[in-house]
Every structure is written in structure tokens, then in C-alpha cells.
Amino acid sequence: MPRANYLQVRNFLLVLPFMSVQTQCPVAFTSRILGGKWKARIVWALIRRETLRFSEIRRACPPISDRILSKELKELEGCGLIVRREYSTIPPKTEYSLTALGQTLRPAMAAMAAWGTEHRSTISDLLENGAGHE
Numbered sequence: 001m002p003r004a005n006y007l008q009v010r011n012f013l014l015v016l017p018f019m020s021v022q023t024q025c026p027v028a029f030t031s032r033i034l035g036g037k038w039k040a041r042i043v044w045a046l047i048r049r050e051t052l053r054f055s056e057i058r059r060a061c062p063p064i065s066d067r068i069l070s071k072e073l074k075e076l077e078g079c080g081l082i083v084r085r086e087y088s089t090i091p092p093k094t095e096y097s098l099t100a101l102g103q104t105l106r107p108a109m110a111a112m113a114a115w116g117t118e119h120r121s122t123i124s125d126l127l128e129n130g131a132g133h134e
Contacts, residue, residue, distance in 0.1 A: 030108070033079055038064055038072045043102065044109050046082065051097040081105070 023029050034040045038061055045060035046052060052060070058069055073096060076082045081102035087093040098105075
């Protein structure tokens, strides 16, 4: 990633095509980078398996469409979180993996996974019973 973009990322002022508003808040910034339905799941799949092909990522994130997966991968690549490697073999082969910057998400993703595992049943029970909608 070019140094200018890195400095912008460090100051939480990076504006990407899918980010419409700048923010000084590091939590809001991270939420925008990994937000939506798929990006965190894609990163989690790459953390768990290191290197994946397009079809393997698709299988790890059902029911994502090819078009949306392609879009999300391009955005993650644009943020410098993943790298795409193309091999000129027959048939052609493309692999995705986390960059050094993407690897820094490991602790945050592990904490999210641990929290989700610990609290899933409690929150599911609350939602099923309509608690919290008073």
C-alpha cells in the first residue's frame, strides 16, 4: 500500500469508494472496513485457512453470489487487507490470502468469534422470547 494511504489509514481518514463519510472514530472506521454481511466472514475464512481460491471462499460464505464476492474481495484488496495471486496454469488459478496488514485483524476476529460463541445462545433466547422489545 502506498505510504500516503497508510498514513490516512493510521489517522482513520481514509475514504474508499464504499465509504461515503470520513470518521475520526477508530471503531466506526473498522466497522466500515469490515462492515456489511460478507467482509468479516471472508477475512475470518482467510484467517482460518490462510490461502483460499475463489470457490473455496464462496463455499465458506454461503449464500454469497459470485458478483458480490468479487466486489467484496476487490474492496478488501483495495484496503490492503488481502492479496490476490494469479497463476498462469491451465485451468487458470487465483488464490487469496491476508496481507501483513490483514493479519493484524487476527486478534480482533478471534475476540469476535469468542464473544459470539460465548453469547450466541443467550442472545438467541432473548430474541426468540421477544425480550428487549419493551
